[in-house]
Amino acid sequence: MPKTLHLTLTHHWWEEIAAGRKTSEYRRFTEGWRKRLNRIQVGDLAVFHRGYTDRIITRQIENIRIIVGLDLPNEVYDFFGKPNEDKFFEIQFNKE
Template sequence: MPKTLHLTLTHHWWEEIAAGRKTCEYRRFTEGWRKRLNRIQRGDVIVFHRGYTNRTLTRQIKGIRVIPGLDLPNEVYDFFGKPNEDKFFEIQFNKE
C-alpha cells in the first residue's frame, strides 16, 4: 500500500506544479524532515495542498535525494532567502 506525503504550498509553487513547470519540491535538511521523509519511497504518493484551501494535486514520487544548498534552482534558492545550509532534500515527482 503506497504511503502519502502531504505538503502545503504557496499559491505560486502550486501553480508551477499544476502547469507542469516544476517536478521537484525542496525541503530543508532538518531532523523533522529526515524523520518524515524516511518512511517515503519511490512509488509513494505526494499530495500538494494549495495553501489552506481544498485544492490539491496528487503526484507519484520518483525519488528523494539530498543535494547541496548551492544546487537549488535560482528561484528556489531566492525563496529560501539565499540559505547557507549545506544540504536540502529534493523530492522528485511525476508531472501527472
C-alpha cells in the same frame, strides 16, 4: 499500499506544479523532515495542498535525494535566502 506525503505550498509553487513547470519540491534538511521522509519511498504519493484550501494535486514520487543549496534552481535558491552550503531534500515527482 503506497504511503502519502502531504505538503502545503504557497499559491505560486502550487501553480508551478499544476502547470507542469515544477517537478521537484524542496525541504530543509532538518530532523523533522528526515523523520517524515524516512518512511517515504519511490512510488509513494505526494499530495500538494494549495495553502490551507481544499485544492490538491497528487503526484507519484520518483526520487528523494539530498542536495546542497548551491544546487537549488535559481528561483528556489532565492526563496530560501541564498543558502549556499545548507543541505536540502529534493523530492522529485512525475508531471501527472
